[in-house]
Amino acid sequence: MTPAQSALIDAVRAHSGDKAVVTDPDDIAPWLTDWRGRFHGAAPAILAPANVEDMQFAVARAHELGVALVPQGGNTSMVGGATPPADGSALILSLRRMNRIRSIDPAAGLAVVEAGVILANLHEAAEAQGMRFPLTLGARGSATIGGLVSTNAGGTQVLRFGTMRSLVAGVEAVLPDGSRHDGLAALKKDNRGYDLDHLLVGAEGTLGIVTAATLRLVPAVVDRATGWLGVESPAVALTLLRAMERGSGTAIESFELVPKLALDLVLKHIPGTRPPLDSSHPWLVLVDYVAASPDTAKPALEALMQDALAAGLAQDAVVAANEAQAGAFWRLRDSISEAERAEGPTMAHDISVPVDAMPDFMESASARVEAAFPGVHCSAFGHLGDGNVHFHVNAPAGADGDRWRAGVGEAASHMVYDLVVAAGGSISAEHGIGQMKLAELERLSPPARMAALRAIKRAFDPHELMNPGKLVTLAPSPPTP
Incomplete structure (x- = not known):
């Protein structure tokens, strides 16, 4: 531990109390490794402010002392984005105590949520108000809102609702000097220059710490049906999707494609799973159909599936009989990464x-x-x-x-x-760059893009104290003539 780190720890403890600092190595250890187990870091302490004022104090003091901070929520990053450096040069800044749902306004379709709120808990709170937050993913039981905002997370409902950026109506954040950006007001029009809220979305904690967000909600689903189909190829699957969309408008909310190889691994390694179809197919499709009227989703999806079978777009198909079976279908999809890791x-x-x-x-x-x-x-x-x-x-x-x-x-x-x-694509669609893709981003990005990213980073965080070694690092300054 460096003298500066020790001074920061003492200052945060004195200002925010003992709960705001964790120094026991056994308590720190679970947070030093990424979800995949590929990146391992070291940190002498975890700072855990309970509110935005304490967060401001911790970040401002770290800025004064030159101590690097690694923001962390549920530690579910797939690219090592929340793992501290291996040399112990940074402290972990945990958002997990900032876990209040400040408000849910069903009439406005908005929720103001702190960064440490677990996604599944927001789902439950919104549903209790007759609303829902339309973003979900396999790690919903541990992923936090701050991490989802900071990585511009996607998930299985992007087809209809877009990524996290589309669902964020405002952001509250603590900037690298400890100042507070309050952008929580959900303004439909705001032309005061650069959009700081959306700049922070997807920044992976390298420009500041997202402490809360105003999120868009939609009405709760009245009726839902889930189907599982066997198809011949990805090309046929895309034709099937477009046929279903033509026949249903916006009712198709999720459409996931799974190869037989991945399904076989899930059936091999995940207890209690079974194939929905008796026949074997090279590719499988998982589809969710939502309806605004009760008892209409299942017959509507069955009709779409019958059309697909008649047109030769599907080889076999089944609609989940109930919510439990629909959950079992989704478990097959959500368990692919876990099964591959076990293999x-x-x-x-x-x-x-x-x-x-x-x-x-x-x-x-x-x-x-x-x-x-x-x-x-x-x-x-x-x-x-x-x-x-x-x-x-x-x-x-x-x-x-x-x-x-x-x-x-x-x-x-x-x-x-x-x-x-x-192919004109992106090396990171929804997980971010973190540290895993840092070199590849540099290798494959046009120079103009990297120069712009570095200029933004330099303007916000010239000393690289915010999540160092993630997303983008500053190029060495040219020598003075």
Whole structure:
């Protein structure tokens, strides 16, 4: 622990109380490793303010002392975005005590929520008011609102509602000098220059600490039906999606594509799972249909499925009989990453390409990577309708994890990202850059983009005290003539 870190810890404890500081190594240890277990850090303490005023004090004092801070919510980052540096040079700044839902206004369709609120808890609170927050993902039981805002999270309802940026109506944040940005007012029109709220959305804590957000709510679902279909290919799946959308307007809320390989791993490793269809298919589709009137969603989805079967777009199909069965269908989709991790080493890529190009990309990129690296198996799954899939490269059976990732895995990742950029896509669709993709962002981004990112970072955080080593780092200053 450095003298500056010690001084910061003492100052925060004196100002905010003992609960605002955690120094027991056993209590800190669970928060030093990312969800995937790939990145391991060190930190002498966790600072845990309980309100925005205490957060301002901690950040301002850290700024004065030159102490780096790593903001952290549920620690569910898929790219090491909330893991502190391995050298112990930063303290963790936890948002978990800032967990109040300040208000829910059903008439306005808005909720003001602190950064430490767990997504599932917001879902429950909104539903109790006859509303819902239309963003969900597999980590909803631990992911926090601040992290979802800071990474511009996506999830399975982007098809209809967009990413987190589309759902954020305002942001409260503590900037690197400890000053407070209050943008929580949900103004429909505001032309006072740069949009600071949306600049902070997706900034991964590198420009300041999101402490609360005003979020858009929609009316609770009156009726929902969930279906599972077997299809021949990603191209057929996209044709199926568009046919369903033509026949239903905006009723198709989620449309997830899953390869047989991924389903087989879930059935192998996740207890209590079973295939919804008796027949085997190379690709599977999971679809949610929502309706504004009771008892109408299931017959409407059944009619769409009958049309798909008659048109040869689906080989087999089933609609969940009840909510429990619908949950079982979704568990198959949500458990893919867990099942792949249980099977062995995986290089995970969260990528996007134009929607029309995605079906060909899923198959052609998989074939090219598998041909270049014999023994690996590619698995592309996810949100076909918004051009975002999770493209995973799985190691051969028995591969040594660390050795494989450092060798074949890294080389395969380079190839995947090169193929994505060649297709006009993005190497990060919804998980962010974190530290895992830092070098690839630099390698594959146009110089103008990197210069702009660095200029923004330099303006907000010239000393790189906010989540150092994530998203973008400042280039060394040129020598003085």
